[in-house]
Amino acid sequence: MAILVTGGAGFIGGNFVLDWLAAHDETVVNLDKLTYAGNLQTLASLQGNPRHVFVQGDIGDRELVAGLLAQYQPRAVLNFAAESHVDRSIHGPGDFIHTNVLGTFNLLESVRAYWGELPAAEKQAFRFLHVSTDEVYGTLSPQDPPFAEHNRYEPNSPYSASKAASDHLVRAWHHTYGLPVLTTNCSNNYGPYHFPEKLIPLVILNALAGKPLPIYGDGQQVRDWLYVKDHCSAIRRVLAAGKLGETYNVGGWNEKTNLGVVRSICGLLDELRPRTDGQPYASQITYVQDRPGHDRRYAIDARKLERELGWLPAETFDSGIRKTVQWYLDNQHWVAGVTSGSYRDWLSQQYGA
Template sequence: MSIIVTGGAGFIGSNFVRVWLDKNVQDTVIVLDKLTYAGSLKNLEGVDSDRMIFIQGDINDRLLVEELFNRYRPKSLANFAAESHVDRSINDPEEFIYTNVNGTFNLLRCAYSYFKSLEEEERKKFRFLQISTDEVYGSLEEGGNAFTEEHSYRPNNPYAASKASADHLVRAYGHTFGLPVLVTNCSNNFGPYQHQEKLIPTIILNALNESPIPIYGDGQNIRDWIYVTDHCLAIMAVLNKGKVGESYNLGANMEKTNLDIAKIICSKLDQIFPRSNQRSYHELIAFVEDRPGHDRRYAINNEKFLRELNFNFNETFISAIEKTISFYLRR
């Protein structure tokens, strides 16, 4: 059996490839990745090459995607491919529309064509999984109830709007055409292989390089975090046991302010990798001008996912941040 993983050389996608192959020892993973700035074959180093087939290509390439479906006859497609950095979406929204909206549409129409060609028993097993984000829901006030799957979509930046658009297309293909779709909306991920422009790698690497650690605004923006391996295990649970047509919020109840995260990382580095001048990493924290439209708070209500799929997360924030710091210290 095989599964197509688009964006499989990116941060979350590459971690998912590792988790899937570890838990599904008979499967082959077909990785389709354009290898933009966010994807790298280095993220897949050490993966069993006999069970992973890598294809460099664009999810907007209809002929290529159709060929992959017809050649490998996958049981599922998991779409991780996305432009995902909010700052980049503010500076240049067009690429986000091209990849996140048009690309998802192309995957859907190719998947539907393939789905129609399957025998009835194969149709029952096939799944199209869209990996989305909590940012589609907009911003929460401090103390407000966390996002549930019934929360209205209110995206506030071009990245979030492009992901919301893609989610709506996925839902439409499920409702109108009967394609067996699933959507997961996750909180902020962190862990091995994350691109250095993201918050946690930026904090760690800037600290190690003795550079200022930039924190937007007053540092009180709150995000709900999830360790990437836990997220990948949760995605696998949705693929295996999720109800077709449903959305699942995937979060690990780890709400932290950006400033708190910087302080936690600095304290950990003070303990395990002290500066040569014996001063604390905390003094490198520097507040910078806030970005436009910066959402104040995200928080995920994961009760539906935990209840329906009987899932338990493995990591606490502290155990996960220690593993993440160790990864970047080894790089």
């Protein structure tokens, strides 16, 4: 038995592959294009593991995907592959349309052809699980209830619009062709192996390097934070027991302002790795111009997942952020491997010198 994971060298996909192989006997065929955010160092512990088959390639390459499906006969395909950074989508939306929309379309067509030829029992058992984001729902005011699965889509960035389009394609392939799909929409993830363009790893690394800690606008944007290992456990649960054609929102029940998150990180670093001059890391906080179309608040109502499938997150924000900060302190070699010259150029472009 095998599963095919796309985007399995990225942040969430990489954590999923590591957790899956630690708990299951099934082979993972891991297809990743290895763009800037794909990192084989994340999977270094799997080197030589015969149950991890890594293939570098694009989900839009139908010939490649068809060959992998025919060779390994997976019982499920889990699609993590995506361009995922809002700031990058503002500067270069074309890549997001190519991967998140066209790539998902081509992947669906490859999987549909494979699934259509399976024997009856295998066809019935097969699943296609599409991993998406809460950003497809748009933004919330402070008084609004959290996003539920019935909220309409109102994406506000090129990234979220491309993910919304991919969600619609997955839904349509189920209702039109009968493809057995499941969709998850998650809140902001954090944890080990997170590429340091995102808020939490960026703040940790900048703080340790004595650099400014950039905060967009007034820092009062609210996000629901989900520890990545909890997200992976939710995906495993949806894959095992989710109702075909359904969407499940995955959240951590941890609404925090961006400024509050940064101050929490600073407090942990003050405790775990104090500055040599005795000053608090919070003194490095710097406010920068807000990004265009910045959504004010996201929040996830994950009660459907709890009610129907019995899932709850294991980590609070306090426990998860402590584990995350400690992981970055303990894994500076991984950090050094991803902070390339091109990444530093991007930081300079986005946040100023």
